[in-house]
Amino acid sequence: MSNHDLQSFVAELESRGWLKRIAAKVDPVLEITEIADRVTKAGGPALLFENVAGSAFPLLINAFGTRERMCLALGADSFDDIATRIRNILKPEIPTTLMQKLKKLPELAQLGSLAPKIVKRGLCQEVVHTDDADLLSLPALKCWPLDGQPRDFDASAQPSTTTGEPGRYITLGSVFSKHPETGDGNIGMYRVQLFEPKLAAMHWHMHHDGARHFRAYQARGQRMPLAIALGGPALMPYAATCPLPPGIDEALFAGFLLGRGIELVPCITQPDIAVPATAEFVIEGYVDPADEPILEGPFGDHTGFYSLADYYPRFHVTAITHRRSPIYPATIVGKPPQEDYWLGKATERIFLPLLQTIVPDIIDYNLPMFGCFHNCAFVRIRKEYPYQARRVMHALWGAGQMALTKIIVVVDEHVDVHDENAVWFRMCSNVDPRRDIMFTDGPLDILDHAAPVCGVGSKMGIDATRKIAGEGTIRAWPDELEMNPAVKERVTRRWAEYGL
Numbered sequence: 224m225s226n227h228d229l230q231s232f233v234a235e236l237e238s239r240g241w242l243k244r245i246a247a248k249v250d251p252v253l254e255i256t257e258i259a260d261r262v263t264k265a266g267g268p269a270l271l272f273e274n275v276a277g278s279a280f281p282l283l284i285n286a287f288g289t290r291e292r293m294c295l296a297l298g299a300d301s302f303d304d305i306a307t308r309i310r311n312i313l314k315p316e317i318p319t320t321l322m323q324k325l326k327k328l329p330e331l332a333q334l335g336s337l338a339p340k341i342v343k344r345g346l347c348q349e350v351v352h353t354d355d356a357d358l359l360s361l362p363a364l365k366c367w368p369l370d371g372q373p374r375d376f377d378a379s380a381q382p383s384t385t386t387g388e389p390g391r392y393i394t395l396g397s398v399f400s401k402h403p404e405t406g407d408g409n410i411g412m413y414r415v416q417l418f419e420p421k422l423a424a425m426h427w428h429m430h431h432d433g434a435r436h437f438r439a440y441q442a443r444g445q446r447m448p449l450a451i452a453l454g455g456p457a458l459m460p461y462a463a464t465c466p467l468p469p470g471i472d473e474a475l476f477a478g479f480l481l482g483r484g485i486e487l488v489p490c491i492t493q494p495d496i497a498v499p500a501t502a503e504f505v506i507e508g509y510v511d512p513a514d515e516p517i518l519e520g521p522f523g524d525h526t527g528f529y530s531l532a533d534y535y536p537r538f539h540v541t542a543i544t545h546r547r548s549p550i551y552p553a554t555i556v557g558k559p560p561q562e563d564y565w566l567g568k569a570t571e572r573i574f575l576p577l578l579q580t581i582v583p584d585i586i587d588y589n590l591p592m593f594g595c596f597h598n599c600a601f602v603r604i605r606k607e608y609p610y611q612a613r614r615v616m617h618a619l620w621g622a623g624q625m626a627l628t629k630i631i632v633v634v635d636e637h638v639d640v641h642d643e644n645a646v647w648f649r650m651c652s653n654v655d656p657r658r659d660i661m662f663t664d665g666p667l668d669i670l671d672h673a674a675p676v677c678g679v680g681s682k683m684g685i686d687a688t689r690k691i692a693g694e695g696t697i698r699a700w701p702d703e704l705e706m707n708p709a710v711k712e713r714v715t716r717r718w719a720e721y722g723l
């Protein structure tokens with residue numbers, strides 16, 4: 224079972240020739256980024272660096288860097304297979320909201336025993352460090368040259384940084400938390416900047432569930448227990464990135480994807496939090512609402528720019544546990560394509576049926592690579608009445624993490640949204656800018672540097688559908704050119720005869 228834990232996944236990748244071991248000594252400061260960036264952009268293999276300078280642990284990167292490897296991690300032949308499984312659960316029901324649908328998952332989980340199982344022992348606790356826990360023993364990457372160096376960087380204003388090199392990050396950690404009142408679990412992938420052996424920064428965006436949980440602890444004036452897990456079932460990092468609504472535990476969704484409940488073991492120093500028993504490393508600790516926040520970043524981000532430095536909660540480490548011979552998993556983000564493109568594509572496909580329950584007009588959508596997830600969405604609808612495209616835009620701007628989308632382009636049902644030129648063609652030809660482009664305002668991705676205020680700004684909707692009566696001033700709308708199918712078929716059949 225290659226998706227049981229990271230080590231079996233690595234073995235499976237290797238047996239398929241999808242993984243390369245690198246024995247040469249490499250620097251986790253920038254060098255691994257440059258290697259991984261080249262390999263990922265060339266569609267190359269997963270990389271296992273066996274000799275990382277300054278650390279005893281091997282480092283795995285680009286494990287999910289192709290469609291095939293992402294599917295293998297998910298244990299599916301295709302993303303659409305998973306979407307079909309989801310569609311089948313949703314089918315017998317009257318379409319309601321995404322929220323109500325997902326709230327049903329726990330019931331389904333009980334039936335199918337997909338709920339997480341708490342176990343007493345886990346491989347992830349074979350080795351336990353408490354007083355001697357040291358974040359700097361990990362081969363954490365410094366990804367890009369200006370990471371961790373704010374423009375007006377004043378070393379004296381920082382805690383005494385003992386990382387040697389500023390800007391080292393845990394980049395593929397799944398952060399486990401629990402809501403203090405409801406007890407709901409959450410897993411989110413948030414980057415973690417290392418400052419001292421037991422001090423890091425927790426970069427959860429205000430729109431994400433980790434930050435929401437933190438606000439609940441803040442209101443109660445309580446410390447928030449946390450654990451960062453690295454490794455575990457191969458689909459764990461994917462599950463941590465899933466845009467599930469608040470209150471829906473990613474551990475349950477992971478069980479649904481895996482087809483059986485994932486095994487969780489309680490942390491040693493934070494026993495309220497349970498983590499995958501087969502994780503490679505677990506970093507246990509807490510954030511304290513009474514602390515001063517710490518200046519985090521900048522960080523070379525998936526937008527292709529450095530996200531600006533800002534203040535985030537301090538994460539205090541109480542233990543680091545790991546397997547006897549652990550592998551440290553990492554990723555880098557940067558100008559696309561990167562490994563995270565495939566995590567995003569999986570979500571785009573897997574969440575289509577759920578999105579359709581709240582916006583049934585949508586036949587298909589594409590989050591194009593250049594849009595870096597939140598900047599741009601191409602949406603295909605079957606248009607039946609005036610201003611339907613605008614209704615779809617507004618619905619999307621209210622739908623979970625899709626609400627952060629900056630630019631939405633809507634096209635008619637005959638347009639393939641995965642063919643970017645086909646979308647540009649309609650956008651240029653079918654649009655009267657003054658009539659067909661609308662602006663609105665709302666929350667934006669925290670990483671959108673063009674937004675006038677962090678996390679808030681304007682959005683643009685472009686209605687590139689054919690215009691019909693009721694949509695402002697339109698003249699007779701022309702038909703699009705298309706050859707008669709019988710003629711096409713005849714030409715195909717006779718092609719050899721033409722000698723072309």
Ligand SMILES: Cc1cc2nc3c(=O)[nH]c(=O)nc-3n(C[C@H](O)[C@H](O)[C@H](O)COP(=O)(O)O)c2cc1C
Nearest residue numbers: 411412413414426427428431432433464465466563
């Ligand atoms: C490689 C990678 C890195 C990410 N880093 C962060 C991050 O630092 N902070 C953050 O809030 N979200 C980050 N995300 C996005 C969240 O993991 C994602 O939006 C997730 O759905 C949040 O889960 P939540 O809503 O349960 O908090 C990252 C995603 C990926 C794929």
Ligand SMILES: [Mn+2]
Nearest residue numbers: 409410432467
């Ligand atoms: Mn969540």
